[in-house]
Amino acid sequence: MAAKLLGFCEELRGEGVAVGTSELLDAFAALGHVDWTSRADFREALAATIAKSQDDRRVFELLFDRYFFRTAEAEAVQRGVTEHAEGGPQAGEGERFDMDELSEAIREAIAAGDEDAMRDLARLAISAFGRGEGSGVVGVDVQRIRRTLGLTAGTQPPAADGSERPPIERDQLTGFERHLRRELERDLIERTETLPPSRPLAELDRALPTSPTQDLAAVHRAVAQMKRRLATLGHEQRGRKKGQHVDVRRTMRASLETGGVPLRLRYRPKRPRRPEIYVLCDVSTSVTSASVFFLSVLHALHDSFRKLRSFVFIERISEVTEVFEHERDFAVIAQKISSEGGVADVSGYTDYGRVWLEFLTEISEDLDPRSTVIVLGDARTNGREPHAEVFAKVAGKAGRLFWLNPEPKLYWNYGDSVMAAYERYCDGAFECWTTQHLQNFVDVVAGAAPATE
Amino acid sequence: MADGSVAEVKQALADVGYLADEPAALVSFLAQQLDKPVLVEGPAGVGKTELAKALSRASGRELVRLQCYEGLDEAKAMYEWNYRKQLLRIQAGGAQGGWDDVQDDIFSAEFLLERPLMQAIASPEPVVLLIDEIDKTDQEFEAMLLELLSDFQMTIPELGRIEATTMPIVVLTSNDSRELTEALKRRCLYLWLDYPELEREMEIVRLHTPELSETLARKLVEVIRMVRGLDLKKPPSIAESIDWARSLLLMGAEDIDRETFTKSMSIIVKHRTDIDLVAERVGVKLADPLRTEG
Numbered sequence: 001m002a003a004k005l006l007g008f009c010e011e012l013r014g015e016g017v018a019v020g021t022s023e024l025l026d027a028f029a030a031l032g033h034v035d036w037t038s039r040a041d042f043r044e045a046l047a048a049t050i051a052k053s054q055d056d057r058r059v060f061e062l063l064f065d066r067y068f069f070r071t072a073e074a075e076a077v078q079r080g081v082t083e084h085a086e087g088g089p090q091a092g093e094g095e096r097f098d099m100d101e102l103s104e105a106i107r108e109a110i111a112a113g114d115e116d117a118m119r120d121l122a123r124l125a126i127s128a129f130g131r132g133e134g135s136g137v138v139g140v141d142v143q144r145i146r147r148t149l150g151l152t153a154g155t156q157p158p159a160a161d162g163s164e165r166p167p168i169e170r171d172q173l174t175g176f177e178r179h180l181r182r183e184l185e186r187d188l189i190e191r192t193e194t195l196p197p198s199r200p201l202a203e204l205d206r207a208l209p210t211s212p213t214q215d216l217a218a219v220h221r222a223v224a225q226m227k228r229r230l231a232t233l234g235h236e237q238r239g240r241k242k243g244q245h246v247d248v249r250r251t252m253r254a255s256l257e258t259g260g261v262p263l264r265l266r267y268r269p270k271r272p273r274r275p276e277i278y279v280l281c282d283v284s285t286s287v288t289s290a291s292v293f294f295l296s297v298l299h300a301l302h303d304s305f306r307k308l309r310s311f312v313f314i315e316r317i318s319e320v321t322e323v324f325e326h327e328r329d330f331a332v333i334a335q336k337i338s339s340e341g342g343v344a345d346v347s348g349y350t351d352y353g354r355v356w357l358e359f360l361t362e363i364s365e366d367l368d369p370r371s372t373v374i375v376l377g378d379a380r381t382n383g384r385e386p387h388a389e390v391f392a393k394v395a396g397k398a399g400r401l402f403w404l405n406p407e408p409k410l411y412w413n414y415g416d417s418v419m420a421a422y423e424r425y426c427d428g429a430f431e432c433w434t435t436q437h438l439q440n441f442v443d444v445v446a447g448a449a450p451a452t453e
Numbered sequence: 454m455a456d457g458s459v460a461e462v463k464q465a466l467a468d469v470g471y472l473a474d475e476p477a478a479l480v481s482f483l484a485q486q487l488d489k490p491v492l493v494e495g496p497a498g499v500g501k502t503e504l505a506k507a508l509s510r511a512s513g514r515e516l517v518r519l520q521c522y523e524g525l526d527e528a529k530a531m532y533e534w535n536y537r538k539q540l541l542r543i544q545a546g547g548a549q550g551g552w553d554d555v556q557d558d559i560f561s562a563e564f565l566l567e568r569p570l571m572q573a574i575a576s577p578e579p580v581v582l583l584i585d586e587i588d589k590t591d592q593e594f595e596a597m598l599l600e601l602l603s604d605f606q607m608t609i610p611e612l613g614r615i616e617a618t619t620m621p622i623v624v625l626t627s628n629d630s631r632e633l634t635e636a637l638k639r640r641c642l643y644l645w646l647d648y649p650e651l652e653r654e655m656e657i658v659r660l661h662t663p664e665l666s667e668t669l670a671r672k673l674v675e676v677i678r679m680v681r682g683l684d685l686k687k688p689p690s691i692a693e694s695i696d697w698a699r700s701l702l703l704m705g706a707e708d709i710d711r712e713t714f715t716k717s718m719s720i721i722v723k724h725r726t727d728i729d730l731v732a733e734r735v736g737v738k739l740a741d742p743l744r745t746e747g
Contacts, residue, residue: 018635020639022639022640023639026487026489026642029487030483030486030487030642033482033483033486033487034459034479034482034483040475041459041475041479044475044476044479044480045479045483047476047643048476048479048480048483048642048643048644049483049642049643051643052492052638052639052641052643053494053632053638053643054494054629054645057643057645249528249536252536253534253536256536256539256540256543256559259543260540260543260544
């Protein structure tokens with residue numbers, strides 16, 4: 001068992017869930033206190049000790065089913081165990097079971113939400129229909145059995161004795177179908193004596209965005225690292241005396257050592273600077289592949305900075321700070337931005353000039369020397385007026401301005417790209433189309449100008 | 454609290470008016486068995502804080518609560534030296550005793566102001582420690598908590614290490630507004646609380662307002678679920694469903710029709726824009742059965 005649990009954790013790690021040794025120890029300790037035979041308790045105890053966030057939990061659910069199901073089956077195949085051979089009563093059950101009775105029992109189990117009973121009943125139902133007599137396609141068989149049992153979602157026809165039956169929720173029925181499916185798969189494995197190939201989870205349904213150019217796990221890693229870097233940015237200036245305030249309380253305390261005479265002054269510790277950040281992100285079609293990447297960067301930034309305002313733009317600019325504050329799930333955010341951003345007017349082509357004008361009129365009042373502006377875009381104006389002088393004004397108002405361009409430096413200023421016009425007003429312009437570039441950017445920002453006040 | 458099994462914990466919680474679902478009961482059980490803190494996350498108003506309160510009631514332990522906010526520091530969370538009293542001691546005892554006596558004396562427990570965390574550790578009786586809305590503090594504060602959470606001890610430079618004599622049950626809650634550090638999560642059991650399912654919420658509502666008829670309670674919960682399904686700024690919490698049930702009782706409402714709904718809507722929806730949206734989407738649906746029936 002221990003080996004299996006370790007294997008399970010190994011798979012979880014493979015999917016990017018951070019399972020440390022301490023989590024493992026906890027899991028074993030927890031399992032010592034719950035009933036191993038109850039599937040629900042076993043699963044919850046593991047989840048509570050191993051999966052420490054909603055995302056982790058989702059991965060955990062998907063893997064748990066797959067892993068423990070497969071482990072059991074692999075062992076069965078190895079030992080040559082089949083249910084027909086080992087269990088005499090199982091084989092005969094089909095004939096003895098009355099179809100109505102079975103259907104009734106299933107209804108009860110579904111209404112009670114009893115997972116263990118549902119699994120047993122699913123097994124019974126399959127044997128009632130005769131093992132190995134199905135079409136061989138699991139999905140078809142599941143529906144066939146469900147229909148024959150007369151199970152449908154919604155309000156139920158009254159029972160044989162005329163009493164009312166509670167309605168079955170769609171979800172509950174799906175739950176039962178899941179059991180059916182699993183048992184059928186088990187059956188299939190038994191007959192063919194091979195396991196279906198294990199697929200990496202990404203192909204199942206992890207609700208993460210997919211992008212053609214970047215390995216998303218790598219993006220997330222880089223962003224996590226960036227978060228740490230940004231969070232500790234400016235810490236080194238702690239403890240310098242210049243411009244510090246006396247902490248009266250601590251000075252008094254310290255004065256006790258000298259009999260109540262405040263000989264040594266104590267200062268308030270300097271809090272790390274939490275800069276105000278404005279992020280402008282191009283989401284037009286010319287940067288489609290990169291914008292997923294950019295949005296996830298934005299997403300991560302929102303986690304570590306309170307004072308972060310984010311904007312997306314194509315032809316017009318639109319503030320999406322609230323969307324990020326409201327939602328934590330990345331997929332939802334991406335979808336919301338595309339549906340209600342309201343950034344494209346007619347053509348769907350980026351109009352940088354107009355964006356700067358709008359940004360200047362609407363936002364510039366809030367800009368001050370402490371604020372940092374980060375632009376994510378390719379600077380392709382589609383032949384429209386770039387309004388570099390407006391951009392210069394924005395740059396003048398903001399303390400720092402960085403530009404991240406998703407195109408390789410080689411392509412800058414070719415075609416309709418007007419990067420050069422903007423670049424000279426930026427404190428830094430970086431090409432940024434891999435996670436490595438992103439890290440470079442963070443290094444430069446963190447290293448070069450850690451304490452601009 | 455009897456700590457024999459998960460079912461017993463669940464029953465004990467139910468006895469004090471908290472209907473826990475399976476995972477919540479299991480994690481509460483494990484927390485006591487393993488002496489580990491529990492990190493409870495979930496949307497606002499699903500009963501995270503209530504779980505800690507119920508645990509304290511069920512186990513007969515005192516609840517020590519630390520409400521977190523931005524800028525919370527150790528002086529307010531752990532301990533502080535009572536320097537006024539220390540000054541007095543120095544002035545009063547200046548005549549007798551040498552400096553050494555005074556120095557030893559003024560850094561003793563007598564001059565320590567206990568704040569919630571210290572209180573929980575030093576308490577002779579076992580307590581339930583609730584650290585509420587941990588996501589509101591900075592990462593620095595989280596780091597400070599680590600020693601407490603893993604070893605149930607605290608280090609005061611002048612006094613040395615203070616270890617817990619009794620194991621407190623520690624519950625941390627977070628509204629998921631910021632991702633907590635890995636280090637903190639590693640030390641905790643994790644529990645995600647979500648809005649309860651229809652049946653369970655009905656039980657909860659009926660537990661708190663037993664006079665409410667079953668059909669009305671069902672309808673109420675169904676409407677609440679409908680409202681939660683909308684994209685609101687602040688979806689109604691469980692506490693608000695209970696409030697609504699109580700006010701429906703006071704209003705003497707027999708059924709939730711459009712009129713009662715519009716009148717009492719402000720109890721469950723508390724944003725200007727949300728009110729418009731709910732009136733538009735849910736209010737209209739409610740009117741339909743009325744017209745056909747009467």
